[in-house]
Amino acid sequence: MSLHLQRDLEKLKKEILKLGTMVESAINNAILALNNREMLYVDEVLRLEDHINEMEVKIEEDCLKILALHQPVAGDLRFIVVSLKVNNDLERMGDFAKNIAKRARELMQEEPISTLPEFVNELPNLVRTMVRNSLDALVKLDVSLAREVIAMDDKVDEINRAMYQEVTRVAKENASKTGVAISLLSTSRYMERIGDLSTNIAEDVIFMVEGRVIRHDD
Amino acid sequence: MSLHLQRDLEKLKKEILKLGTMVESAINNAILALNNREMLYVDEVLRLEDHINEMEVKIEEDCLKILALHQPVAGDLRFIVVSLKVNNDLERMGDFAKNIAKRARELMQEEPISTLPEFVNELPNLVRTMVRNSLDALVKLDVSLAREVIAMDDKVDEINRAMYQEVTRVAKENASKTGVAISLLSTSRYMERIGDLSTNIAEDVIFMVEGRVIRHDD
Amino acid sequence: SQQDESQEAGATGAAALSGVVSLDGSSTVYPISEAVAEEFLAVAPRVRVTVGVSGTGGGFKKFLAQEIDINDASRSIKDSEIEQAVASGIDYLEIPVAYDGLSVVINSNNDWVDYLRVEELQLIWQPGSTVDSWDDIRPEWPSEPLRLYGPGTDSGTFDYFTETINGESGASRPDYTASEDDNVLVQGISGDEFSLGFFGFAYYVENMDKLKVVPIDGGNGAIIPSATTINNGTYSPLSRPIFIYLNTASMARPEVNEFVNFYLENAGVLASEVGYIALPDDLYQEAKDKISAL
Amino acid sequence: MSQFPDSTLAEQNLQMSKKSVLELRNVNIFYSDNQAVNDVSFNIRRNKITAIIGPSGCGKSTLLRSLNRMNDFVDGARVEGELIFSNENLYGKEVDPVEVRRRIGMVFQKPNPFPKSIYNNISWGPLINGYNGSTDELVERSLKQAALWEEVKDRLHESALNLSGGQQQRLCIARALAMEPEVLLMDEPCSALDPISTARIEDLLFELKSSYTIVIVTHNMQQAARISDYTAFMEMGDLIEFNVTKKIFTRPAMKRTEEYVTGRFG
Amino acid sequence: MSQFPDSTLAEQNLQMSKKSVLELRNVNIFYSDNQAVNDVSFNIRRNKITAIIGPSGCGKSTLLRSLNRMNDFVDGARVEGELIFSNENLYGKEVDPVEVRRRIGMVFQKPNPFPKSIYNNISWGPLINGYNGSTDELVERSLKQAALWEEVKDRLHESALNLSGGQQQRLCIARALAMEPEVLLMDEPCSALDPISTARIEDLLFELKSSYTIVIVTHNMQQAARISDYTAFMEMGDLIEFNVTKKIFTRPAMKRTEEYVTGRFG
Amino acid sequence: MPLTTEQESRHLEKRHRKARFFAIFCAAITWSSVLLLAVLLYQVSIEGFRWLDWQFISSFPSRFPERAGIKSALVGTIWLISLVALISIPVGVSTALYLEEFAGKGKISKIIEVNVANLAGVPSIVYGILGLAIFVRFFALERSLISGALTMSLLILPVIIIASREAIKTVPQGIRNAAYSLGATKWQTTWAHVLPASFPGIMTGVILALSRSIGETAPLIMIGAMTFVAFLPEGPMDSFTAMPIQIYNWVSRPQEEFHELAAAGIIVLLAVLLAMNATAIFIRNRTERRMK
Amino acid sequence: MAQEEYPDAAGASQPAESPAARSIKKSGVLWGELAIKSWLASCSFISIVTTAAIVILLLSETLNFFENVSPGEFFFGTTWTPLFEPSSFGVLPLVWGTLIVTIGAALIAIPTGLASAIYLSEYASDRMRSTIKPVLELLAGIPTVVYGYFALTFVTPVLRNVFPDIQVFNALSAAIVVGIMVLPMVATMSDNALRAVPISLRQGAYALGATSYEVTTRVVVPAGLSGVMASFLLAISRAIGETMAVTLAAGQTPNMSLSMFESIQTMTSYIVQVSLGDTPSGGVAYQTLFAVATLLFAITLVINIISQMILNRFREVYE
Numbered sequence A, B: 001m002s003l004h005l006q007r008d009l010e011k012l013k014k015e016i017l018k019l020g021t022m023v024e025s026a027i028n029n030a031i032l033a034l035n036n037r038e039m040l041y042v043d044e045v046l047r048l049e050d051h052i053n054e055m056e057v058k059i060e061e062d063c064l065k066i067l068a069l070h071q072p073v074a075g076d077l078r079f080i081v082v083s084l085k086v087n088n089d090l091e092r093m094g095d096f097a098k099n100i101a102k103r104a105r106e107l108m109q110e111e112p113i114s115t116l117p118e119f120v121n122e123l124p125n126l127v128r129t130m131v132r133n134s135l136d137a138l139v140k141l142d143v144s145l146a147r148e149v150i151a152m153d154d155k156v157d158e159i160n161r162a163m164y165q166e167v168t169r170v171a172k173e174n175a176s177k178t179g180v181a182i183s184l185l186s187t188s189r190y191m192e193r194i195g196d197l198s199t200n201i202a203e204d205v206i207f208m209v210e211g212r213v214i215r216h217d218d
Numbered sequence C: 001s002q003q004d005e006s007q008e009a010g011a012t013g014a015a016a017l018s019g020v021v022s023l024d025g026s027s028t029v030y031p032i033s034e035a036v037a038e039e040f041l042a043v044a045p046r047v048r049v050t051v052g053v054s055g056t057g058g059g060f061k062k063f064l065a066q067e068i069d070i071n072d073a074s075r076s077i078k079d080s081e082i083e084q085a086v087a088s089g090i091d092y093l094e095i096p097v098a099y100d101g102l103s104v105v106i107n108s109n110n111d112w113v114d115y116l117r118v119e120e121l122q123l124i125w126q127p128g129s130t131v132d133s134w135d136d137i138r139p140e141w142p143s144e145p146l147r148l149y150g151p152g153t154d155s156g157t158f159d160y161f162t163e164t165i166n167g168e169s170g171a172s173r174p175d176y177t178a179s180e181d182d183n184v185l186v187q188g189i190s191g192d193e194f195s196l197g198f199f200g201f202a203y204y205v206e207n208m209d210k211l212k213v214v215p216i217d218g219g220n221g222a223i224i225p226s227a228t229t230i231n232n233g234t235y236s237p238l239s240r241p242i243f244i245y246l247n248t249a250s251m252a253r254p255e256v257n258e259f260v261n262f263y264l265e266n267a268g269v270l271a272s273e274v275g276y277i278a279l280p281d282d283l284y285q286e287a288k289d290k291i292s293a294l
Numbered sequence D, E: 001m002s003q004f005p006d007s008t009l010a011e012q013n014l015q016m017s018k019k020s021v022l023e024l025r026n027v028n029i030f031y032s033d034n035q036a037v038n039d040v041s042f043n044i045r046r047n048k049i050t051a052i053i054g055p056s057g058c059g060k061s062t063l064l065r066s067l068n069r070m071n072d073f074v075d076g077a078r079v080e081g082e083l084i085f086s087n088e089n090l091y092g093k094e095v096d097p098v099e100v101r102r103r104i105g106m107v108f109q110k111p112n113p114f115p116k117s118i119y120n121n122i123s124w125g126p127l128i129n130g131y132n133g134s135t136d137e138l139v140e141r142s143l144k145q146a147a148l149w150e151e152v153k154d155r156l157h158e159s160a161l162n163l164s165g166g167q168q169q170r171l172c173i174a175r176a177l178a179m180e181p182e183v184l185l186m187d188e189p190c191s192a193l194d195p196i197s198t199a200r201i202e203d204l205l206f207e208l209k210s211s212y213t214i215v216i217v218t219h220n221m222q223q224a225a226r227i228s229d230y231t232a233f234m235e236m237g238d239l240i241e242f243n244v245t246k247k248i249f250t251r252p253a254m255k256r257t258e259e260y261v262t263g264r265f266g
Numbered sequence F: 001m002p003l004t005t006e007q008e009s010r011h012l013e014k015r016h017r018k019a020r021f022f023a024i025f026c027a028a029i030t031w032s033s034v035l036l037l038a039v040l041l042y043q044v045s046i047e048g049f050r051w052l053d054w055q056f057i058s059s060f061p062s063r064f065p066e067r068a069g070i071k072s073a074l075v076g077t078i079w080l081i082s083l084v085a086l087i088s089i090p091v092g093v094s095t096a097l098y099l100e101e102f103a104g105k106g107k108i109s110k111i112i113e114v115n116v117a118n119l120a121g122v123p124s125i126v127y128g129i130l131g132l133a134i135f136v137r138f139f140a141l142e143r144s145l146i147s148g149a150l151t152m153s154l155l156i157l158p159v160i161i162i163a164s165r166e167a168i169k170t171v172p173q174g175i176r177n178a179a180y181s182l183g184a185t186k187w188q189t190t191w192a193h194v195l196p197a198s199f200p201g202i203m204t205g206v207i208l209a210l211s212r213s214i215g216e217t218a219p220l221i222m223i224g225a226m227t228f229v230a231f232l233p234e235g236p237m238d239s240f241t242a243m244p245i246q247i248y249n250w251v252s253r254p255q256e257e258f259h260e261l262a263a264a265g266i267i268v269l270l271a272v273l274l275a276m277n278a279t280a281i282f283i284r285n286r287t288e289r290r291m292k
Numbered sequence G: 001m002a003q004e005e006y007p008d009a010a011g012a013s014q015p016a017e018s019p020a021a022r023s024i025k026k027s028g029v030l031w032g033e034l035a036i037k038s039w040l041a042s043c044s045f046i047s048i049v050t051t052a053a054i055v056i057l058l059l060s061e062t063l064n065f066f067e068n069v070s071p072g073e074f075f076f077g078t079t080w081t082p083l084f085e086p087s088s089f090g091v092l093p094l095v096w097g098t099l100i101v102t103i104g105a106a107l108i109a110i111p112t113g114l115a116s117a118i119y120l121s122e123y124a125s126d127r128m129r130s131t132i133k134p135v136l137e138l139l140a141g142i143p144t145v146v147y148g149y150f151a152l153t154f155v156t157p158v159l160r161n162v163f164p165d166i167q168v169f170n171a172l173s174a175a176i177v178v179g180i181m182v183l184p185m186v187a188t189m190s191d192n193a194l195r196a197v198p199i200s201l202r203q204g205a206y207a208l209g210a211t212s213y214e215v216t217t218r219v220v221v222p223a224g225l226s227g228v229m230a231s232f233l234l235a236i237s238r239a240i241g242e243t244m245a246v247t248l249a250a251g252q253t254p255n256m257s258l259s260m261f262e263s264i265q266t267m268t269s270y271i272v273q274v275s276l277g278d279t280p281s282g283g284v285a286y287q288t289l290f291a292v293a294t295l296l297f298a299i300t301l302v303i304n305i306i307s308q309m310i311l312n313r314f315r316e317v318y319e
């Protein structure tokens, strides 16, 4: 195979991983901001988000370049198409991390309220695992890992639904907490969306390896 | 140029338009369900959503096929890549329409509450216009229309922010309305997301025509 | 080196000679000249004798251009050639070396011809002759087409024949089958029952089994050509002398001188060996005298 | 390798006979002692374009030539197995190869018009085969089918050699079409042509497939991708994969195919 | 036409002389009375691959041949304008074309090894040009550069004609490299090769560009896309666009270029 | 094959019959040409074979058939052919090279081209007339080997030129381009590549041309080659004889034995011809193989 | 022209300046090259000099000839007896003789040569071809004298069996041997021409359902026609110029008979006859040699020019 294409594909893969790492880091920081209520995490997220956006544009350009110059087919083509989508998904994750960080900044102004323990520990961990695993699955073309990610999403949805109940309950109990509660719910939603996007990535991995679209299978 | 590619590109364009029409219709129905509180609109949205999902998979396959078989470059390539993204965006819009419809179904169980007039009239209209115009811009490669869509998004964001204040206010005023208010806020967010996705499409149109990525320009 | 030795071993003046003697000309005379040259080699091994065949006329051209020492000729030199010789200041000597008989021959299956008179030959061959079938010659002969064969118009044999029979060299009816090569004529006549032709005696001698020779009546009764009849002149008029022409200037060269003497010494014997008739001895002597007079 | 993985054998047979023009069953081809094609079986569908791809020397041309007995002219070439065409084995004792070639036309790698006029190039084949209709019509019809009529209608009696390479190749296609063949075989018909002429020919094939069955050998994978409906991928005489073209280029079933189409060979 | 729209003329000149090996300024090429190349100007960058693409007959080969005066052998060919190479106009009166060709090598469409041994193929050029180093080393070095050494090292004294087409073409490249040219011109060097050999050559070019400047004519757009850094698109003798290759194939500046690369021509 | 109608298959059957007949016809014609050659050779050999011995090869001409030999003619022919080859090959090939490689496509080369083609059709006897006038007389080279060789060279030059040009034309342009692009001059290119590559084709022309000159009689007789030469030429200025002349002379002698000698001479001549052709073909094949 | 863009300006390390850039200027005149070219050019002028010499040589004597004989008599007279008394100088019988021998030879050599060529190129295996072809080429190398005797001793006797009233010397056997002599030329040259016809053309024809006969006669031969015609023309030239064989076989009887069974004389054999014969130089009879040679030269020239024209025409059509 052409050395040139091979190198370009390698480079693309590396870039996607780098983007993934940056996104992961943004999510971590966003969660830290939320849990530790420190502005420095928020700033880090915002800084990362800029880089993520730049990186996303670059990756998209690279994909376009590879498509235009090397005209890949079969596996290579699927890899590029998936890269394009994963790239998009990661950028959105970055957006959500930013949103979480923004909410965290708002919440720092307010009294903290106690909330579901799952929300504080399990949800962030789940989401981070999903992100990391989906990227791992992408790199290693590991279909079973991808399936695990997809399975995790149910748990995330469940916690998110619980959060909705919880927030409604809190707001009803204490009207003054309504704003905080709604903000918390937003962050939960954002995490849930990040989980969804990880699921998308996992689905794309399966598509890439098996050549089968599974995202609307359920 | 190859007749074959030409036909395939034409077909793809038609399919995207059809998907766009379906998504528009789903959004309309979702809004009707929300405003008119009638289940038949909800059902229609759910029915459409199925079709949208199917259509999305088909379009993605077709793009892949065109990439693999015809290996387009330059304008044609940008068109395919944009189609891939628009397809994705439209499918997500469909998802949001479904989400709105689901919220509408929940809200039907509850007492209606009065809310911002902008939310009831202006927001849905804005969003629908954005969706329609972004698709129009895509079909006509109309960059100025696309820029209009992007401009509208500010208004949508503003209304959404206003809704957040309004919902917090309602919840604080009347704790029993908290659930309904949060649900309403969700629908507003969904509409805002639909507006965002229209913006994405508009940006893609500009990319396709001018070959320039503008989405992170602000 | 062997040659050197033999020379040193010594011997006669001839063996010491070297140089070139060149002959060319008539194909008729060629066999005699060749035989002489071959024998001369034994006497004067270092003298290079070359003999060419380019016809009497062709030979004269070269002779007059002083390219050769000796020209073999089956006819006497012509007036035009003499003029040229005079013009270029060439002094030459004509030396007869043998007789050649012209044989008139017919197919071996021909049983009606007993002999031919010279007048009959003229009737047949003269320009504008109307003799087309045998019975045009003598009415009692078969009324079959007469087909004639003879040497090409450019040979000494033809010239001699036309001169003696038709009275003018080259005067002949043209519609006969001609070839410069007498063997070809042999082929023709032996394959054609109603043929009549003429060519050199030597060719008849070699092909007696295939052909019949016609006795010729030149006024003294029909005579069959043979060594005797030609030598003693009774076969007449169709026997002719053949010559060599010598450029007298060349005689200054000892090798040419030696060769010519050798030629005359041996011509008689060698001519008969190759199918011609030796001249009476006195003719050779006469020639020798002329040469030594130079 | 089953072509209809989801249907029963009976169904398969039914479908085959309706849709297949030529059926290859365990075809082996030898050059003297060397085997060039090993046990190849697949069916060629009516009104479809079937492409044969594979690395140089894998037996593509050999296989193609066996389909209309052009291998008969190669010293030492021998074909075993069955090639069923209108219910006969092409290599049956009774079969007249001249007749086979009449009905299965062929277009070659390099355009090879006869050094005759355009008109005669087209009419010659039908005439020697006893055609006695109007040759004018025949010529016009064939040239139109080959999308060449407009370009040459005013110089039908000029030498075909004055045409450009691409026009010559279309003329060769017209010449083959004039015989009204059932199948048209093409061995790398565009490899000697420039990209514009190639695009023209590809468009033409696309138009022709509504009325003809086409088998094309090409070492240009993109070309196979662009124009064919089915693709056979061969390697070292073996048929590695026979599949719908879209599959071959997006999700080939065999690893070797994937490696080949993505350029990971050699 | 400015190549550095944002810089001053002085800066431009500096940059040019550092990065350009060959500068074409208003080059016009004629065949007798026909003009084949119209007023073309662009620069060929050191250690880059520049591709020339365009439809058949647009003047690609003509332009390429003008770069090392191979047009001298074409009756009636005439070059006007300036082609600056090491501070001289290639077509100046004083210039020795033999010397030009020594320093600007060329590889042709069809592999054209001399009918001699592999070794002699490579050593001949340097030897007639007065090379007096070790030819063994020279041969080995050149073959290694052309990625052919491993395949032929045991049969250097066999005839070059025994090599496969792709190997022959690499030999021709090695032969050109043995002259240590500053620029390597290639006219459709892969069009006679199969896809695998083509891929090899493309990889080779990719490796070579670290030490050579390469100009390649190709009618295979994909090839230009794959290997070149800059692409010149010509049409009917005009240079339509000269640009970074990536641009040409994703966002060409000119409509004609876009039409050509997307196949909307003819 | 039951693919066609009855009528069509009858038509087809007719065509097949025609094809079979034609193939047999062509083969028969070819084989009868070969047969003819065999007859000719047979005729010659039964006549001449009994004279063919070492004595025949090693003796000078003689009036006695049993003593006569072909030595001087054989050596003369070998001399002649060598000189002809020496003269005509360089000149012929040079001319061809000039026309193909160096001369433009201008008027002059066109004139030379037509002229050469025309000279190829001039009867040999006319060359004899020319040789006699020019070499023998004008240049006073006399009736020597060199005159003969020059005349014969003129006679076969067109054949060599035409064949060499064709051979040079078949040298792929690519080889020249390759050499030029390596900085070779025109002559370096021609000498190192064009000439070797066209060598086999040139050899073919040379074989044909020399074969022709070996059998020619008329021009040699015209310019005065001798018949009886009882010595071997030692240099180009010596007089000489050649085999066709000797054969012609023997054939026209009255004695049957000489006719048989002529046949023997023909066998020797054919042997020389064959040896020459074989050498040339061998050289040609070797260079061809070396270049493969 | 379009805008250009050079994004790689930064960071790209500049290679060292090219090593002590040697000038590409000329260093001097290439004398060797010039000398070689002059030598080659002078070689090619030999052919022109040869032609000029032939023309001058023949014309000067021919002009003398026409002082003695009127062109009318020469060109239109029907009796050729320049060496007889009375002489007559109508050259037509010689032209006629040449014509019938040439036509006869062509009628023999062309169809059989072509048939052999077809056999060699289309039907024979490579091995067969590589043995037969040199054998045929051997036929071309046999001395013409030998052919002459072959005609007399073999061909004519065989003909006799068929046509009893054929003469010993006859145009027919001359035509036959000349035909045999030039046959290899037709066969090998046409074979080369036919083999040069690309295989692809044959395949194209077979693929249309043609039989071998149709492919050969309708496609291969027409496609190779230019080379085939060239071989015909060369063979005809050679037949016209042939000397010894016709002299021996056809005899030397100028004759305008329509019958091929009779002896004739060709122009070449007349030239041989005179130039090797007894005619003294200087006279009108001797000048006839040059008149005939000039005419022969003119005829071959015209044939050559016409054939060049025909060949160019064919090349145009079929290339």
Ligand SMILES: Nc1ncnc2c1ncn2[C@@H]1O[C@H](COP(=O)(O)OP(=O)(O)OP(=O)(O)O)[C@@H](O)[C@H]1O
Residues within 6 Å of the ligand: D031, D034, D036, D054, D055, D056, D057, D058, D059, D060, D061, D062, D063, D074, D075, D219, E194
């Ligand atoms: N006439 C022949 N005689 C012997 N072997 C042959 C002949 N033709 C082809 N082969 C061999 O048969 C095998 C298949 O050849 P074929 O020409 O069918 O390959 P291909 O796939 O068409 O290759 P390409 O892409 O180079 O045309 C090769 O190994 C080849 O060497």
Ligand SMILES: Nc1ncnc2c1ncn2[C@@H]1O[C@H](COP(=O)(O)OP(=O)(O)OP(=O)(O)O)[C@@H](O)[C@H]1O
Residues within 6 Å of the ligand: D194, E031, E034, E036, E054, E055, E056, E057, E058, E059, E060, E061, E062, E063, E074, E075, E219
């Ligand atoms: N030797 C020549 N004499 C006259 N015109 C020529 C010559 N070579 C090329 N041309 C003309 O010059 C123009 C450019 O030819 P050129 O060969 O450079 O095109 P190209 O772009 O290389 O085409 P291709 O892709 O077919 O090789 C064409 O119109 C061609 O006809």
Ligand SMILES: [Mg+2]
Residues within 6 Å of the ligand: D060, D061, D062
């Ligand atoms: Mg093939």
Ligand SMILES: [Mg+2]
Residues within 6 Å of the ligand: E060, E061, E062, E187
């Ligand atoms: Mg070109």
Ligand SMILES: O=P([O-])([O-])[O-]
Residues within 6 Å of the ligand: C025, C026, C027, C028, C029, C054, C055, C056, C057, C073, C074, C154, C155, C156, C157, G277, G278
């Ligand atoms: O050769 P002749 O002169 O004797 O005929």
